Amino acid sequence: MEKSFFIDTTICTGCRGCQVACKQWHDLPAESTKNLGTFQNPPDLSFVTYKLVRMKEEVIDNKLNWLFFPDQCRHCTDAPCLQVAENTKAIYRDADTGAIIYTIATKELDADAIIDSCPYNIPRKGEDGTISKCDMCNDRVHNGLKPACVTTCPTGTMNFGDRQEMLDMANKRLAEVKAKYPNAALLNPDDVNVIYLVAHDPKLYYEYSVASHSKVEKGISRKVALRKMMGPFASLMRA
Amino acid sequence: MTNHWIDLKNSDCILIMGSNAAENHPISFKYVTEAMLNGAKLISVDPRFTKTSSKADIYAALRSGTDIAFLGGMIKYVLDKELYNKEYTAAYTNASFIVGKDFSFKDGIFSGYTKGEKGHPSTGSYDKSKWAFEVDEKGVPKMDKTLQDPKCVFQLLKQHYDRYTLETVSLITGTSTEDLLKVYEAYSTTGATGKAGTIMYAMGWTQHTVGTQIIRTMSILQLLLGNMGVAGGGVNALRGESNVQGSTDHALLWHILPGYLKGIKASQDTLTAYNTKWTPKSSDPLSINWWQNYPKYSVSLLKSFFGEKATKENDFGYSWLPKADDNGSYSWSDIFDAMYKDKIKGFLAWGQNPACSGANSSKTRKALEKLDWMVNVNLFDNETGSFWHGPGVDPSKVKTEVFMLPAAVSVEKEGSIINSGRWMQWRYQGPKPMGDSRPDGDIIFELFHTIKELYHKDASNGKANKKDKKNKAKGGVFPEPILNLKWDYETSGVYDAHKVAKQINGYFIKDVTIKDKGYKAGTLVPNFTMLQDDGSTSSGCWIYCGSYTEEGNMSARRDTQDAPNNIGLYPKFAWAWPLNRRIIYNRASVNPKGEPWNKDKWVVKFAGEQKDGKWTTNKWEGDVPDGGAFPLENPDGTKRDDGKNPFIMQKDGYGQIYGPGLADGPFPEHYEPLECPVEKNYLSGQLVNPTAIVYSTDEDSHATCDPRFPFVGTTYRVCEHWQTGLMTRPQAWLMELQPQMFVEMSEELAALRGIKNGERVKVSSVRAAVECTAIVTKRFKPFKVGGGVVHQVGVPWHFGWRWPESRAEESANLLTSSAGDPNTRIPETKAFMVNVTKL
Numbered sequence A: 001m002e003k004s005f006f007i008d009t010t011i012c013t014g015c016r017g018c019q020v021a022c023k024q025w026h027d028l029p030a031e032s033t034k035n036l037g038t039f040q041n042p043p044d045l046s047f048v049t050y051k052l053v054r055m056k057e058e059v060i061d062n063k064l065n066w067l068f069f070p071d072q073c074r075h076c077t078d079a080p081c082l083q084v085a086e087n088t089k090a091i092y093r094d095a096d097t098g099a100i101i102y103t104i105a106t107k108e109l110d111a112d113a114i115i116d117s118c119p120y121n122i123p124r125k126g127e128d129g130t131i132s133k134c135d136m137c138n139d140r141v142h143n144g145l146k147p148a149c150v151t152t153c154p155t156g157t158m159n160f161g162d163r164q165e166m167l168d169m170a171n172k173r174l175a176e177v178k179a180k181y182p183n184a185a186l187l188n189p190d191d192v193n194v195i196y197l198v199a200h201d202p203k204l205y206y207e208y209s210v211a212s213h214s215k216v217e218k219g220i221s222r223k224v225a226l227r228k229m230m231g232p233f234a235s236l237m238r239a
Numbered sequence B: 001m002t003n004h005w006i007d008l009k010n011s012d013c014i015l016i017m018g019s020n021a022a023e024n025h026p027i028s029f030k031y032v033t034e035a036m037l038n039g040a041k042l043i044s045v046d047p048r049f050t051k052t053s054s055k056a057d058i059y060a061a062l063r064s065g066t067d068i069a070f071l072g073g074m075i076k077y078v079l080d081k082e083l084y085n086k087e088y089t090a091a092y093t094n095a096s097f098i099v100g101k102d103f104s105f106k107d108g109i110f111s112g113y114t115k116g117e118k119g120h121p122s123t124g125s126y127d128k129s130k131w132a133f134e135v136d137e138k139g140v141p142k143m144d145k146t147l148q149d150p151k152c153v154f155q156l157l158k159q160h161y162d163r164y165t166l167e168t169v170s171l172i173t174g175t176s177t178e179d180l181l182k183v184y185e186a187y188s189t190t191g192a193t194g195k196a197g198t199i200m201y202a203m204g205w206t207q208h209t210v211g212t213q214i215i216r217t218m219s220i221l222q223l224l225l226g227n228m229g230v231a232g233g234g235v236n237a238l239r240g241e242s243n244v245q246g247s248t249d250h251a252l253l254w255h256i257l258p259g260y261l262k263g264i265k266a267s268q269d270t271l272t273a274y275n276t277k278w279t280p281k282s283s284d285p286l287s288i289n290w291w292q293n294y295p296k297y298s299v300s301l302l303k304s305f306f307g308e309k310a311t312k313e314n315d316f317g318y319s320w321l322p323k324a325d326d327n328g329s330y331s332w333s334d335i336f337d338a339m340y341k342d343k344i345k346g347f348l349a350w351g352q353n354p355a356c357s358g359a360n361s362s363k364t365r366k367a368l369e370k371l372d373w374m375v376n377v378n379l380f381d382n383e384t385g386s387f388w389h390g391p392g393v394d395p396s397k398v399k400t401e402v403f404m405l406p407a408a409v410s411v412e413k414e415g416s417i418i419n420s421g422r423w424m425q426w427r428y429q430g431p432k433p434m435g436d437s438r439p440d441g442d443i444i445f446e447l448f449h450t451i452k453e454l455y456h457k458d459a460s461n462g463k464a465n466k467k468d469k470k471n472k473a474k475g476g477v478f479p480e481p482i483l484n485l486k487w488d489y490e491t492s493g494v495y496d497a498h499k500v501a502k503q504i505n506g507y508f509i510k511d512v513t514i515k516d517k518g519y520k521a522g523t524l525v526p527n528f529t530m531l532q533d534d535g536s537t538s539s540g541c542w543i544y545c546g547s548y549t550e551e552g553n554m555s556a557r558r559d560t561q562d563a564p565n566n567i568g569l570y571p572k573f574a575w576a577w578p579l580n581r582r583i584i585y586n587r588a589s590v591n592p593k594g595e596p597w598n599k600d601k602w603v604v605k606f607a608g609e610q611k612d613g614k615w616t617t618n619k620w621e622g623d624v625p626d627g628g629a630f631p632l633e634n635p636d637g638t639k640r641d642d643g644k645n646p647f648i649m650q651k652d653g654y655g656q657i658y659g660p661g662l663a664d665g666p667f668p669e670h671y672e673p674l675e676c677p678v679e680k681n682y683l684s685g686q687l688v689n690p691t692a693i694v695y696s697t698d699e700d701s702h703a704t705c706d707p708r709f710p711f712v713g714t715t716y717r718v719c720e721h722w723q724t725g726l727m728t729r730p731q732a733w734l735m736e737l738q739p740q741m742f743v744e745m746s747e748e749l750a751a752l753r754g755i756k757n758g759e760r761v762k763v764s765s766v767r768a769a770v771e772c773t774a775i776v777t778k779r780f781k782p783f784k785v786g787g788g789v790v791h792q793v794g795v796p797w798h799f800g801w802r803w804p805e806s807r808a809e810e811s812a813n814l815l816t817s818s819a820g821d822p823n824t825r826i827p828e829t830k831a832f833m834v835n836v837t838k839l
Helices: A017-026 A079-084 A104-108 A111-117 A138-143 A150-152 A163-177 A213-219 A221-229 A234-237 B005-010 B028-037 B050-053 B067-080 B086-092 B155-162 B167-175 B179-193 B211-224 B244-248 B271-278 B290-309 B315-320 B332-340 B362-369 B439-462 B467-473 B497-505 B732-737 B747-753
Strands: A003-008 A051-062 A062-070 A092-093 A100-102 A158-162 A185-187 A193-196 B011-019 B039-043 B058-060 B113-115 B124-126 B199-200 B235-237 B344-348 B375-379 B403-405 B415-418 B421-426 B513-515 B517-519 B604-606 B620-622 B712-718 B742-746 B760-764 B767-776 B781-785 B786-788 B792-796 B832-838
Touching: A003 B028, A003 B199, A017 A150, A017 B732, A062 B050, A079 A092, A079 A111, A092 B497, A111 B290, A158 A163, A158 B113, A163 A185, A163 A193, B005 B028, B005 B199, B011 B028, B011 B179, B028 B039, B028 B050, B039 B050, B039 B179, B039 B513, B058 B179, B067 B167, B067 B179, B067 B211, B086 B211, B167 B179, B167 B781, B179 B199, B199 B211, B211 B235, B244 B415, B271 B290, B271 B315, B290 B315, B742 B747, B747 B767, B747 B832
Parallel strands: A003 A193, B011 B039, B011 B199, B039 B058, B199 B235, B344 B375, B375 B403, B712 B792, B742 B767
Antiparallel strands: A003 A158, A051 A062, A092 A100, A185 A193, B113 B124, B415 B421, B513 B517, B604 B620, B712 B832, B742 B792, B760 B767, B760 B832, B781 B786
16 A cells, blocks of 8 residues: 655654664665754764755744755656666556655656656755665565664654645644644645655755755656656556 | 643643753653643743744743743732732732731841851841741641732742742743733633643753742742642653652652652751651641651661661661751852862762762862862763863872773663652563673662672771771771661672662561551551551552552553543553652542532542531542541531641641742742842842852852853753763764754844854853854844843753864853752752853
8 A cells, every 4th residue: 555654843842863874774884074153963864874864044034943854766657767767677656555666777867857746855866876865774574564664763853654644643733733834734645655744834944845846847757747648647657 | 840841732832941841851742742732831931942842832032040030020920910810819828927027138148137147158148037937836837818918929929939030030031021921821821711821841940049949930920820739730850861750759869868858967866856857746736747757758668778687676777867967068169169079089980970960060070170080981082081181171180080980871771760640650671781881780789789798897807997087098987887788689799770779669578457557577568658667567668669569560561542631641651650640639639528610621530428428438540649537528518627628738738839949049039149130139139049058169250241251151951962871972873963053142142243153152151162063043032131232142962072082072061150050959040140252
């Protein structure tokens, strides 16, 4: 059954347990970093950093906010990267979980095109041209576990389960949060399997927190746009 | 914690002050979040807008070290607006007690004050007898339950905090009167019957020259608001390490013995003198006065130390215990002060890293050079073990011989830890220790056997040795404590955690009959109400008696079923001291008739039978009740002779709004930190705590209102590092997140100093300088204090030169001062003066 995350940023404390758990489960090396005048580190996602808590200090209605945004791949329901790749050995959708999976064969793809296609600015290219990103801990999920970032989260910010269950949880929380934050919103809930709840204007958290139109226009080639219009035939063509 | 972690979820209003729980106790936010989802308000009061503040409904900034002024203002607010819980305050606190005529308070000084001697760390002391209550002919304090007598605690409290007006508090703290009011209003709503407010505090409160009194101020508020003993209430210390609660319970401190029994003074030369001194007497029939059992616990402790060698005839070996000089002090700071003064020759640095962790680390590091030898027992080498080749040290000039004993990490051994909520939790061994590393228990075990052997050898060499002055240090002097120590904690030649845990619980040593029930010698004591003062029982720590009984190891229990009151007590998961009581002083959660103040989140309730408006049988439900006596009143409102007051550890049974036992006064009073940015105290003529502990070697300089050090500095932690970073700095995934020493400062201060975000700067105090990366942030704001502007900066203390390899990231404690609190001698590392300059 299609799986989803629900990420409730309104209760995220920025502890970054998720960020470390991700590295630990995937056995990813640490980056050599410097303090750049912020707690956020590494400064951005990278080939070896799939999950990053982005931090912003914003004054909203005369009140200081420290906004935490645990950024990761959205596992789009209709993923532009997958469409652009046209190579299911390199990028495929796990029919059981809905995870968008990148393999070693991404080395054969035009990495820049894949990266440009992502409305959320997620995939990153390695030195040998391989592309990487969050894999939904698909191995864990197939073995009945939740993704590592979800298991480690102390506050309930990170949630994972069947898509409908997560959507229900997200809508329920949205209604509750609205009382305190009228501008609260779910980000692209119909298009993604990683549904964020934010209390304020999503752009304050991160430039690419919601699907970026410029990215979409720039990234999705005419060919892909055409396929999208063809609807059902698109999957046939992909196969 | 009087309550426990899960209980935070029951609160209606959570004040986090002196703590950044979201950052440093991240799991606590599971329960804070749950409370908030149920409608609780979260208040964060901190000099800096923290991760905790980012989740709070109300945030208020205060200048470091002004907490008593802030909270004193809240006491005034609660009294002026009559928001205190009148029934609770009158029934359960000492608000009604009449204070004796010798008590006075003038311009910042209480009666009975004497200035300290020059060169002695104590700057002054009080004769506390001047603060005593007036008592009747039986010795019971006189009371005025109407709270109108001008000499009753309640009226004196009013008078004392009358000076703490919003305007004055704001002048001191730098908090706007508007923000003060927001906090006061929100928190004081918990004074309503059935509402609960809790405080989560940590080192932000303890590490001040007035640390103990900050916590006292909050305790007074919690009593006034009726928040003690109830679910979602209490005074909750978030410990700085997972087992710090255990370390204090088991007396890893100089001034106490296990179970908070008092340390022994040289003048208490017999067990009787010692027990008499510390056994309080109350002739009030309503007071349980639990400490009247003191001799049972002290004798049982001696029996656990010395076994059959402890007899009635030899005072159970009392004379073999070490005794402190009557005016002596042997705390952390005192040890390094003595070491610096060449008074200590050898040092076991066991599971700690004083070269980075203690205040004024430059002094500590120099003190280590004066040693002949040091044994460093730790997981890894650290700045302490390697001090001889640290920055600015010439190894050829250091005589200290250093030994490294690699210790096993906690997960490599079996044993218990005690969390902040007083839960003793048993843990099993995971992987085996690596290489030659060994569990601490095994290291101590072998050390002791070797020492004992040396004493034996010495004894067999005859008395000649004793006359030989040259060889005196080798041993043989006062061998009794070593040779008579009971030490049967091994199984197959290695340390056995179960045997130690059982000894801590305690055994019957003889067959005894208690309340018509027989107990066999050699069996475990079911709980501490069975401990005896005649040598028939042993217990290594009376408050843990009941943790490991004939029914098994209670701390290993993992039953996740809640108690009938369904407030998250989980009574069969692990074990909590005392007696598995999850919320201390829970008898104050019911009214004098035994009915819960809060019917939904009740902790205990009286469920005895009644007849004609009188209780006839004694039965409590819910948590393990404090004492378990009948309620004070019958259902018809008549008083009972056999009812008991709820604060059973206090001699008179009442919560202490007026506390005549502390070193620095019966009411908390605001004093400035020893190093402060202001020349006057707006509340009195006394600038700093007149009883503060201040050391005076050439390494102990201080700077107040010194233009060279114009900014307030404080220290804190980050989520990613642990203590001095010994376990986390070598961990690449964590270093990736927090790679470098940093200093946080406001945009205004950065502009003033021409500092750009992310650049390296120098932070200096009168004691030392440290290089840091500047984090220029909106989360610090300049304070309006007095007539001027005060800037504050903050630094984390997890770094040290040993890792990372650059040797450029140093300890914040090079900057801090070891001057400290007169009650605890904890140094004032949360408020000191610094400068920040471009490199």
